[in-house]
Amino acid sequence: MxxxxxDYSEGAHPRILNALVESNLEPLDGYGEDKYTLQAIELIKQRMKRNDLDIHLLSGGTQTNLTVISSFLRPHEAAIAANTGHILGHETGAIEATGHKILSCEVSDGKLAPEHIKPVLEAHTDEHMVKPKLVYISNPTEIGSIYTKPELQQLSRFCRENNLLLYLDGARLGSALCSEENDLQLSDLGGLVDAFYIGGTKNGALLGEALVICTDSLKADFRYYIKQKGGLLAKGRVLGLQFLELFKDDLxxxxxxxxxxxxxxxxxxxxxxxxxxxxxxxxxxxxxxxxxxxxxxxxxxxxxxxxxxxxxxxxxxxxxxxxxxxxxxxxxxxxxxxxxxxxxxxxx
Amino acid sequence: MxxxxxDYSEGAHPRILNALVESNLEPLDGYGEDKYTLQAIELIKQRMKRNDLDIHLLSGGTQTNLTVISSFLRPHEAAIAANTGHILGHETGAIEATGHKILSCEVSDGKLAPEHIKPVLEAHTDEHMVKPKLVYISNPTEIGSIYTKPELQQLSRFCRENNLLLYLDGARLGSALCSEENDLQLSDLGGLVDAFYIGGTKNGALLGEALVICTDSLKADFRYYIKQKGGLLAKGRVLGLQFLELFKDDLxxxxxxxxxxxxxxxxxxxxxxxxxxxxxxxxxxxxxxxxxxxxxxxxxxxxxxxxxxxxxxxxxxxxxxxxxxxxxxxxxxxxxxxxxxxxxxxxx
Amino acid sequence: MxxxxxDYSEGAHPRILNALVESNLEPLDGYGEDKYTLQAIELIKQRMKRNDLDIHLLSGGTQTNLTVISSFLRPHEAAIAANTGHILGHETGAIEATGHKILSCEVSDGKLAPEHIKPVLEAHTDEHMVKPKLVYISNPTEIGSIYTKPELQQLSRFCRENNLLLYLDGARLGSALCSEENDLQLSDLGGLVDAFYIGGTKNGALLGEALVICTDSLKADFRYYIKQKGGLLAKGRVLGLQFLELFKDDLxxxxxxxxxxxxxxxxxxxxxxxxxxxxxxxxxxxxxxxxxxxxxxxxxxxxxxxxxxxxxxxxxxxxxxxxxxxxxxxxxxxxxxxxxxxxxxxxx
Amino acid sequence: MxxxxxDYSEGAHPRILNALVESNLEPLDGYGEDKYTLQAIELIKQRMKRNDLDIHLLSGGTQTNLTVISSFLRPHEAAIAANTGHILGHETGAIEATGHKILSCEVSDGKLAPEHIKPVLEAHTDEHMVKPKLVYISNPTEIGSIYTKPELQQLSRFCRENNLLLYLDGARLGSALCSEENDLQLSDLGGLVDAFYIGGTKNGALLGEALVICTDSLKADFRYYIKQKGGLLAKGRVLGLQFLELFKDDLxxxxxxxxxxxxxxxxxxxxxxxxxxxxxxxxxxxxxxxxxxxxxxxxxxxxxxxxxxxxxxxxxxxxxxxxxxxxxxxxxxxxxxxxxxxxxxxxx
The missing domain is CATH 3.90.1150.10 (Aspartate Aminotransferase, domain 1)
Structure with a gap:
């Protein structure tokens, strides 16, 4: 059979395992403060062509989504997602478990556009309702479609005009950015979203996602949130070494x-x-x-x-x-x- | 220097890395349902000399503690811990973030005994206070001391008599069980605690803790809790292979x-x-x-x-x-x- | 104008205010343990023709809904509601703030029936999704329609067969039970739902809802939940006296x-x-x-x-x-x- | 007997009941937007000699404490309280149920001073621990002692210097301010604390506490929090009328x-x-x-x-x-x- x-049936790309093996007995600082993690973060910043980013390596997608959303929102604020959104139906209510409602928008192709979000904003007018605050998208979407650069620009502009945060789940971001239909660069994302993650687990790593926080006001104390939600691995090297290998060239x-x-x-x-x-x-x-x-x-x-x-x-x-x-x-x-x-x- | x-500065024991390398390209089921995870679980059951255990592999100690405690307790119930307990001061309020208070007992040597818990029970008498329900201990404790078998038996008996759950954090359980002063067997634990975990991260694994649930009423739907808290790794093999290697002999x-x-x-x-x-x-x-x-x-x-x-x-x-x-x-x-x-x- | x-623009029915005035200087036990509260509870039990009910008086509908749902559910369990359900859109995410997702069913007349719930159950099959556990209805519904006795019997049977709890929000229960189209008795509810509340605020009280818990397994420690959520009034008499007046005859x-x-x-x-x-x-x-x-x-x-x-x-x-x-x-x-x-x- | x-055994002061009776049939806006509530708020502002305050009327002390603390803090932030503090031991873990740890300080007379808080700040140094952020005090304290103006000034200064919020639980504030040993004015509080509440329940009201938010950054969207936690009474008049009566003169x-x-x-x-x-x-x-x-x-x-x-x-x-x-x-x-x-x- x-x-x-x-895309997570096999282990890791051999180069990644090799990197783990070669560095194995080297003693390193724990909790993501080892040199390999710092180098991996540096490499991602170079790819992003920006230095003013906070980057954290986490163990998985649900962990990343729940840590991000629960730390970005105040208690009465809600996320908005397409009806096919992963956080809506396939994470066992992880977002709600942190106290936040997800407002669902019916879309046909997995992609959110301003026209889907506008009615949600119009319907949420006072303190008897949650306050929509964060737009969750994934690229590619849960059903394989990808956002074009103009689509993402339009969505980004709409979010800024309406004081909404834009967060992109990149569990399969590599596949989106390397699609023949794609016109987005990784480095475009810094100007378009408030935060996103570069998925490792579904693109050759054993585990690991690289969260990139672009917006200054969202950066403070983020390591506290990771630790509190159980996402701070003692041997952070396991994540650092993998992302270093993935980004040291075009792997x-x-x-x-x-x-x-x-x-x-x-x-x-x-x-x-x-x-x-x-x-x-x-x-x-x-x-x-x-x-x-x-x-x-x-x-x-x-x-x-x-x-x-x-x-x-x-x-x-x-x-x-x-x-x-x-x-x-x-x-x-x-x-x-x-x-x-x-x-x-x-x-x- | x-x-x-x-005890988490290095990577993993070479045999563990080797196991990851050798199985690497074999396609396996995700989310902890691969054959290696099932074998690892089987081996741990054999060591425990019991088949009626639910065993789950999780990524880290805080993740395990918060998933266990939040799923074992109802909203008004609290945990009890020694003042030196890891969950009290070194997990960024992870337990409280799931809604539960931890009641602290002043102890001199890191170890909880009935005499420390009794006054807590006596002080919590009505619905204006939380209801103490779960006793959290670790072996070895945060300060390196270990429980003797009679101590643990006495504590276990006290918990049962007082309708308290007993949960043991075994981040360094190997060290406790292999101490020259130790008189406990791994297999003794099944009869003494309601749940405990066998720490991998601090004993030679890249990451991973094996949670053992002994008490039937605590087993239902546990995979939901793991997923909801972000602890269900897509490539569960990473945990399974490590525990398999650790327990296939005396490693x-x-x-x-x-x-x-x-x-x-x-x-x-x-x-x-x-x-x-x-x-x-x-x-x-x-x-x-x-x-x-x-x-x-x-x-x-x-x-x-x-x-x-x-x-x-x-x-x-x-x-x-x-x-x-x-x-x-x-x-x-x-x-x-x-x-x-x-x-x-x-x-x- | x-x-x-x-139906909450005016104060209270004059008889209710009078009851407050007449008893005003009588010293009474606090926190809902005064004699008037106990008498009110007794009268409601008589109307229900059952003694084995736990009845609690709470201050408002949202308070009651969130206390009930958060205490009835385990962390991974979700509520099901009609798309028009009050808890879905008009309580500022109060249920989600306690950690629980609400699954919405599209209905045309505000009323949930087994045919709406079945697809939800069928779609929630494993630990990557929440587990539907509690069906929330209101009678009358948010849009004024009422459940007939056969409809409620059918829904109740369906819930029991599918291990779902049935909870009825009775903010305007009086209006439903006194509708000329109604064929339900208050005393029918005990056999049909697991819990419900009799709304006072929207039927002549200053404030107050009487929660009736019918199912034994849901009764334990309920006062803890009320207190924890901030719903236990020091002067519980304020609620007790009102419900006593409302139920001492047909008021x-x-x-x-x-x-x-x-x-x-x-x-x-x-x-x-x-x-x-x-x-x-x-x-x-x-x-x-x-x-x-x-x-x-x-x-x-x-x-x-x-x-x-x-x-x-x-x-x-x-x-x-x-x-x-x-x-x-x-x-x-x-x-x-x-x-x-x-x-x-x-x-x- | x-x-x-x-101090909550009796109903309300007769003037309060009278105010409820006299206005009873007047139709008013719901949810705290009626004219009496607005007038009461205005009167409290006058007493505070400041217009730039946000004032909300809530139903009880636990409700107020949990709404305030959960809305003022981000997820990883903790409250600090004296070991005798009401929120620590007598509110059924209401604060923890919203996700926040309370750090306890041993004090001899119920009163917190900088010397108690300093060691807490020194011990909480990194992301493995919660971040102390809000100091909870009550005046009078749980054991009847009151803060002098110099004590509160010193504490206030310390909090500002250390970026801590200062919140005062005034369940019995009247008694403190009218103590013969008191040297504080109600209007002093605006310059000393970030928020406090004026207790009604324990000083002659049927129920009700007036929360005063002094610090601008804490004011936004507060009605959302009240609603989400179940504290927004439909008939807000019940609270407004009482505080109006209490503050229209020196009652x-x-x-x-x-x-x-x-x-x-x-x-x-x-x-x-x-x-x-x-x-x-x-x-x-x-x-x-x-x-x-x-x-x-x-x-x-x-x-x-x-x-x-x-x-x-x-x-x-x-x-x-x-x-x-x-x-x-x-x-x-x-x-x-x-x-x-x-x-x-x-x-x-």
């Missing part, structure tokens, strides 16, 4: 490009085989709509999630590729899809 | 024994050199009281914390050894202490 | 009947004048759809909320009657509506 | 003076009878130390708390007087004390 279930982006290329191959071939997609995705997750009988046959050899029922005979599945996805596996999948699809007649 | 600051205990042996060497020689100690410690942390001038000289070559001022001329320092402490470094430290102390005249 | 804005129901009668008069006459309503309401809130020009004229003499825009020329307004609404004011309003409407031509 | 148990102070006078009578006579006191109290609570046999006899006719055991034969009791305490009752108590004490021999 080859897995297309997710972070190379890994994302590979994942995207594998998804692109699948997308093209599935499309050529006559199938359509649930959503337009330019990143490493694709959602082809296939006949249920074909899905059943593919499931004999491949692991993936059945995402949504389309009609009595068809479902959308989710295929995720990663830095570790093998081209042979992609080719085999395509052959199996074609082979099987020949028996099935043309696609949906 | 050689560091005796803590976990061998590492603790080494740390203890190094502390023992230091303790004996410092004692022979005529110095006394702030507390009696039978584990891998010792607190010798030294002349300030001697401390200053040692600080030129070694890193350690100055723990407490004793009088105008003397202070207690904290020396921590670990699985990675080198015997040569210990010898050198002793020589430096002796050599310097010769110049200084006799010790305090 | 006569106000139809709400509570008489007041509700009056409010309903006034709403009924308005409903009939507005209907006869040719106007329709946004929702079918059988209680003391009605939502007529009127031409904007008519609304403007009525606003010169009456206070009420414009509730929703219907089209370019029409809006729905909300008219609320109360125990204190004067029949002359109702007649005047109807005359003004008719008179104005004559000028306007026929209604929408 | 005459009660000296507390608030007259009531406190009466309570103090009654306590003074008792203090003098108990002292003349040869008994000493547990603490020096200049307010309406006194703590005489009496022989246990005398206490037992007094308990046959009077209600009061036995506060602390002094030795085998003596205990301290707590006697509280109020606006409603009758001079005849005081005289009778004194006679009974003397009479009984004659049988007992001289006092302790």
């Amino acid at each position: 080859y897995s297309f279930k997710d 972070y982006f190379d890994l994302a490009r590979h994942a995207n290329a594998m998804a692109g191959l699948l997308r093209n071939e599935i499309s050529r085989a006559g199938y359509s997609f649930l959503t337009h995705s330019a990143s490493n997750q694709i959602f082809p709509i296939l006949p249920n009988r074909l899905i059943a046959r593919l499931q004999e050899k491949y692991l993936f999630y059945v995402w949504a029922k389309i009609d009595a005979d068809h479902s959308a599945i989710r295929i995720v590729t990663s830095w570790a996805t093998k081209e042979e596996a992609v080719s085999a999948f395509i052959n199996d899809l074609r082979g099987t699809s020949r028996d099935e007649g043309t696609g949906s | 050689y560091s005796f600051k803590d 976990y205990f061998d590492l603790a024994r080494h740390a203890n042996a190094m502390a023992g060497l230091l303790r004996n020689e410092i004692s022979r050199a005529g110095y006394s100690f702030l507390t009696h410690s039978a584990s891998n942390q010792i607190f010798p009281i030294l002349p300030n001038r001697l401390i200053a000289r040692l600080q030129e070559k070694y890193l350690f914390y100055v723990w407490a001022k004793i009088d105008a001329d003397h202070s207690a320092i904290r020396i921590v050894t670990s699985w990675a402490t080198k015997e040569e470094a210990v010898s050198a430290f002793i020589n430096d202490l002796r050599g310097t102390s010769r110049d200084e005249g006799t010790g305090s | 006569y106000s139809f804005k709400d 509570y129901f008489d007041l509700a009947r009056h409010a309903n009668a006034m709403a009924g008069l308005l409903r009939n006459e507005i209907s006869r004048a040719g106007y329709s309503f946004l929702t079918h309401s059988a209680s003391n809130q009605i939502f007529p759809i009127l031409p904007n020009r008519l609304i403007a004229r009525l606003q010169e003499k009456y206070l009420f909320y414009v509730w929703a825009k219907i089209d370019a020329d029409h809006s729905a307004i909300r008219i609320v009657t109360s125990w204190a609404t004067k029949e002359e004011a109702v007649s005047a309003f109807i005359n003004d509506l008719r008179g104005t409407s004559r000028d306007e031509g026929t209604g929408s | 005459y009660s000296f148990k507390d 608030y102070f007259d009531l406190a003076r009466h309570a103090n006078a009654m306590a003074g009578l008792l203090r003098n006579e108990i002292s003349r009878a040869g008994y000493s006191f547990l603490t020096h109290s200049a307010s309406n609570q006194i703590f005489p130390i009496l022989p246990n046999r005398l206490i037992a006899r007094l308990q046959e006719k009077y209600l009061f708390y036995v506060w602390a055991k002094i030795d085998a034969d003596h205990s301290a009791i707590r006697i509280v007087t109020s606006w409603a305490t009758k001079e005849e009752a005081v005289s009778a108590f004194i006679n009974d004390l003397r009479g009984t004490s004659r049988d007992e021999g001289t006092g302790s």
Whole structure:
């Protein structure tokens, strides 16, 4: 069984493990104050072309999201998210557990725009309601779509005009920035969002996300919040060494490009085989709509999630590729899809 | 500069890194449901000689403590801890941040006994006060002392008679169980406490603590709590592989024994050199009281914390050894202490 | 300006004030343990025809809702509410501030039914999502509709079969139970819901809601929760005396009947004048759809909320009657509506 | 049985009830926006000789304390209180339930001074510990002592120099300000503390505390916090009318003076009878130390708390007087004390 279930099935890119091994017996300061962590942070600042950033390395996405949102908001303030937003439905109420409501906006393609947020602001007028204060987006979104630079600029402008913070969850940021449809640079983000994180776990690290805080007023005492929420690893080196390796050259982006290329191959071939997609995705997750009988046959050899029922005979599945996805596996999948699809007649 | 600051300065025991490297490209289920995690859990159950345990691997001590305590208690219930307890003063109010008060008991040696808890129970009589419900201890304690089996049995009995949960923080449990003064077995704990954790981070792992829940009523839905608090690593394999390596033979205990042996060497020689100690410690942390001038000289070559001022001329320092402490470094430290102390005249 | 804005514009029914005055200098126990509170609780038990109920008097609806929900749920559990539910949008995130998510169900008439809840249960399958545990309803609903006995029985059965708690917010319970369309008795509620409250503030009391806990497992330590959330009044007599007065005879129901009668008069006459309503309401809130020009004229003499825009020329307004609404004011309003409407031509 | 148990045994001063009765049927805006509340706020501002204050009326002390502290602090910040502080031990962990630790300072007379706070600041040095941010005091203290103006000035200066907020719980503020030992004016408080509340419940109101926020940065959105915590009464008039009555002339102070006078009578006579006191109290609570046999006899006719055991034969009791305490009752108590004490021999 080859897995297309997710992008965190394997361990880490070998160079990352190697970095852990080589430095292993060197005694270092704990809690993220070791030299490797400081170097990793320095490298990210260089990529961001800015020095006035606070960067912290945390262990995972939910940990980062809950630490950020609970520290940025005052008790009566709420986050706004697309109805597909990860924090809304897939983090066990982690944000609410810190005391904050998330206001959901119905969107069609996973992306929030000013038009979705405006009615929320208009509806929240007085102290009987929460005060919308932070806009949560992810790039790519939960369903694989990516923000264009103009879209993000427009959203950013809207947030500033309306005194809203803009926070970007970059669990798969590499895939977004390396998408062939992408027109954003990593260094653009500093001017567009108040904070974001560069996902490591889903792009070749064992674990780890690099949180970048761009806005001065949000920086104070952030290490307290990390510690209080249980996110300050004693051996911070484990995170520092990984991000150092990912950013000392283009490794972070190379890994994302590979994942995207594998998804692109699948997308093209599935499309050529006559199938359509649930959503337009330019990143490493694709959602082809296939006949249920074909899905059943593919499931004999491949692991993936059945995402949504389309009609009595068809479902959308989710295929995720990663830095570790093998081209042979992609080719085999395509052959199996074609082979099987020949028996099935043309696609949906 | 050689560091005796803590037991988390180095990476992981080489066998652990090796296990990560060897399994690296194998695709595995995420979120702690991979086969290595399941095997590690199985091995710990065998060591505990019980099958009816729920075991979860978490990333760090504060994460574990806050997840446990917030899920075991109802909103009005409080924890009880020794005044030196880690959760009281060194976790940035992580427990209170989940809504629960910690009631502090003044103790002299870091250890809680029924006599400390009784007055707390007697003082909390009605709904204007919190309801004491969980006793938090650590073994070894924050100041290096360890519980004897009779002490823990007495405390356990007291807790049961008074409808209190007993939770043991085992950040350095290996060191306690391998102390020459210890008379407790790992497998004894199942019958004595409601839950405890086996610390990995401070005993040779990159990160990771194995939480063992012994009491049935505390087991339900525990994975929800881990996820909600941000503690569920996508690549749970990172924790599973480490605990598997630590418990597939005696590695976990061998590492603790080494740390203890190094502390023992230091303790004996410092004692022979005529110095006394702030507390009696039978584990891998010792607190010798030294002349300030001697401390200053040692600080030129070694890193350690100055723990407490004793009088105008003397202070207690904290020396921590670990699985990675080198015997040569210990010898050198002793020589430096002796050599310097010769110049200084006799010790305090 | 006569106000139809709400049912809490006036003070208390004169008999209630009189009870406060007459007992005023009598020294009584504090914190809800005075004899009047105990008598009030006894009377409510008699009305409920059950002795095995825990009844607590609290100061307001939000206070009651947040105390109930935060004490009934464990940290990962969530409430379910209709999209119009008061706790969702009009309590400043009070429930989330205690750590719990509210899952919203789209309904058309304010009422939750098993068909709305089923998909929520089906979508929440594992520890990456909150666990739905408590169904929140109000009777009457936020938009004036009321539950029939069969509807509530069906919902109750569904909750029990699915291990869900059912909690009824009775801010305007009097109005629901005294509606001419109602077929529920107060004493029916004990067998149908796990807890509910009898609203005093909106039915003639200065302040106060009587929370009735029916299910044994939810009763323990409830006074701790009230105190912890700041809801335990030192002079609990203020609540006890009011509920005693309301329930020593039929005053509570008489007041509700009056409010309903006034709403009924308005409903009939507005209907006869040719106007329709946004929702079918059988209680003391009605939502007529009127031409904007008519609304403007009525606003010169009456206070009420414009509730929703219907089209370019029409809006729905909300008219609320109360125990204190004067029949002359109702007649005047109807005359003004008719008179104005004559000028306007026929209604929408 | 005459009660000296507390100062909230009776209802309200008759003038207050009268104000409620007279305005009862007047329709008013809800949620604290009625004209009476606005007038009461205006009167308090006049007494404070400042216009730049935000004043809110809340229902009780715990409600006020938890709303204030949770809104003033960021998640990692802690409150500091004397070990006798009400929020520490008598509010069921209400502050911790909002996520904040309270750091306790051992004091001998209930009063916090810079010397108690300095060591707390020195001990909290980094992100592994909470950040002390708000100093909580009450005047009078939990044990009846009062702050002098120089003491409060010194504490205020210390707080400002150390970037600490100073919050004063004035549950019995009237009694402090009307004590014969007092040298503080109500209007002094604006320049000394960041916020405080003027207690109504324990000085003649049915319920209600007037929170005064002096510092600009703490004022924003405060009504959101009140609503979120369940403290915004629909019929805010109930609070407004009471504070209007208390402050339209000197009623608030007259009531406190009466309570103090009654306590003074008792203090003098108990002292003349040869008994000493547990603490020096200049307010309406006194703590005489009496022989246990005398206490037992007094308990046959009077209600009061036995506060602390002094030795085998003596205990301290707590006697509280109020606006409603009758001079005849005081005289009778004194006679009974003397009479009984004659049988007992001289006092302790």
